[in-house]
Amino acid sequence: MKQKFHYATISEAVEQLKAQGFTLDLSLENDHFKADGAVYPADEFEIVDLYRYEGASDPADEATAYALTSKSGLKGILVTGYGATADDEQAEETLKALHYKYQQAQQ
Numbered sequence: 001m002k003q004k005f006h007y008a009t010i011s012e013a014v015e016q017l018k019a020q021g022f023t024l025d026l027s028l029e030n031d032h033f034k035a036d037g038a039v040y041p042a043d044e045f046e047i048v049d050l051y052r053y054e055g056a057s058d059p060a061d062e063a064t065a066y067a068l069t070s071k072s073g074l075k076g077i078l079v080t081g082y083g084a085t086a087d088d089e090q091a092e093e094t095l096k097a098l099h100y101k102y103q104q105a106q107q
Contacts, residue, residue: 006051010079013051013065017077022067024076030090033068035076042094044070047102066098 007013024035033040048067066078080095 010051010053010063010065013053014077014079017065017067020067020075022075022077024074026068026076026078028078028080028088028091028094030088031094033076033078040070040074042098044072045074045076045098046070046105047098050102068098 007016026033026035026040028042031042033042033045045068048069050067051065052062053064054062062081064080066080067075068078069075
């Protein structure tokens with residue numbers, strides 16, 4: 001996976017993604033995203049880019065920022081922490097499916 005940019009922190013990545021029009025603050029629940037009171041099917045979104053960060057002293061400080069777009073043109077950001085979907089198996093599978101589509105698009 002080849003990233004377009006590298007940002008020093010997750011906060012910087014989110015700030016720059018927002019400046020690029022990724023304005024929805026998405027959360028993943030089961031097989032859908034939520035943002036601003038609306039619900040969106042996750043399978044309508046694709047990962048445009050992602051940025052991974054790991055704490056220097058603690059791998060549990062890991063976080064990933066995803067830049068996502070929908071088929072209808074919505075642009076949003078999903079930030080996950082270490083094990084963020086561990087309690088939600090369906091959300092974990094949904095994220096794996098998004099990763100798979102992203103990897104296929106990179107080839």
